[in-house]
Amino acid sequence: MAPLERRASLSLAAIFALRMLGLFLVLPVFALEAAKFPGGDDPARVGLAMGVYGLTQGLLQLPFGMASDRFGRKKVIVLGLLLFALGSLVAALADSLNGLVLGRSLQGAGAISAAVTALLADQTRDAVRTKAMALVGASIALVFAVSLGLAPWLVAQIGLAGLFGLTGCLALAGVAVVLWVVPPEPLQHTNQPRGRFTEELRAVLAHAGLLRLNFGVFVLHAVQLAMWMAVPALLVQAGLAKAQHWWVYLPAVLASFVVMGGGLLPLERRGYLRAVFLTAIGLIALVQIGLLLVVQAPQISSLATLLFLFFCGFNVLEASQPSLASRLAPAHLRGTALGVYNTLQSLGFFVGGLAGGTLLKHAGPQGLFAACGLAMLVWWLVAWPMQAPRKTA
Structure with missing residues (x-):
């Protein structure tokens, strides 16, 4: 990477990391913690409170x-x-599940997410x-693992309201x-002749390669x-206290970084991105089957292995999917294309x-993991015709 590309990658990865750490x-x-609020004994309602973030993200990713594309990435x-x-402040002051x-x-x-990813694409070569994108994906996966270990200690010190206050500061x-x-x-994306919003959106939605990526990020x-x-x-059932879950999460994430750095990037340079991509999807599908098999008598060693394999597949896909989307989209429509992409990502959340909450309530963890495995298999079939785009300088 050139110095400017390195600065852009690290600083934009930091923005993602700060925001995702808060989440x-x-x-x-x-x-x-939500169980302590009125109505918090209903897993479906708690799942709604957890996932509604993704709904509003999904509604606004495309407009943002x-x-x-039109007004500049940084302003957005x-x-x-x-x-x-502002939302973090409202959640910190909430005294009901509806407030959350x-x-x-x-x-x-x-x-x-779309604006940040588009800005990163603007500032880096193919x-x-x-x-x-791997730096961004690595930053997200790392803060995910750190937060899973840090959150139980933090909530004991400052409570859920304090956690939301901290997310606002981040x-x-x-x-x-x-x-x-x-x-x-850079200004090149604003110098292109502009069509109507509907024309630009139609051009993005008609692109088969982008549609496959959009479906995949949702799943x-x-x-x-x-x-x-x-x-x-x-993990608790296997004998690991909540405060010790980071003992499993953090090593699994760090080890997966080694696999990604030693596997994805060299293989992509050699022209094997499609094979790596499909393997990563299949790996996560196998993890769901593994979780389904161990759910009756989970052991820490088997869960740690399965989570390591999950993060190997997840990190590869987190790095390669937005990179592919930015390369397939016309430069002056990157914000629009990545807006659609991130809309589907948010709706997936x-x-x-x-x-997840509804399946857990009515079908138990077996039904949950079976549904997840089936979803990954459908994605693998949808992704099979994909072709990696040629790189330019």
């Missing part, structure tokens, strides 16, 4: 992405981070874009990074959130939280 800190403790990112901070739903909805309204720190650390955004994040409705309970 992930709540994830492992939300169900337990299209706005970034700052606006989104401020909305996220409202706060989470406002957090989701800060839909900046030849290094997957590496840049969002404001992200604003500072946008204004003073991220390199100035991936629905499965991610749904399975985490049950995984913490399995919403469906995963809601469906």
Whole structure:
């Protein structure tokens, strides 16, 4: 990477990390803490409160992405981070489950993923874009693992309200990074002749390669959130206290980074991205089958192995999917294309939280993992015809 590309990649990865750390800190403790609110004894309602963030994200990712094409990436990112901070404040002050739903909805309204990813694509060459996206994906996976270990200790110290207050502070720190650390955004995406919003959207939705990626990111994040409705309970059942879950999560994530760095990036350079991509989808499907088989008598060793394999597949897909989307989309429509992509990602979070809670309530963890495995198999079949785009300098 050139110095400017490295600065852009690291600073934009930091924005993602700050924002996602705020989200992930709540994830492992939300169900337990939300149970203390009126109505919190209903897993479906708790799943709605957890997943509604993804619904508002899904509704606003596309408008934010299209706005970034026309008005500039940084303005949209700052606006989104401020909305996220406002939602964190509302959730921190909530005294009912409905208040938590409202706060989470406002957090989701800060839909900046498309604008951030588009800005990263603007500032990196094709030849290094997957590496840049891998830095973003690695930062997200790392804060995910750290938050799963840190959250139980933090909630014991400052409570759920304090956690939401902390997420607001992290969002404001992200604003500072946008204004003073991220390199100035290039102007080439604003210099293209503009069509109507509907024409631009139609061009993106007619692209078969982008449609496959959009379907895939929906399934991936629905499965991610749904399975985490049950995984913490399995670790407890295996004899690992909640405060010690990081003993499994963090090594699994770090080891998966080694696999990604030693496997994905070299194989992509050799022209095997499609094979790696399909293998990663299949790997996550096999993990769901493995979880289904161990659910009756879970052991720490088997769960740790399965989570390591999950993060290997997940990190590969988190790095390669947005890179592919940015390369397939016309440069002047990147914000729109990534807006659609991130819309489906966010809707995946919403469906995963809601469906995960509902499946857990009515079908137990066996039904949950069976549904997740079936979803991954369908994605593998949809992704099979994919072709990796040629790189340019």
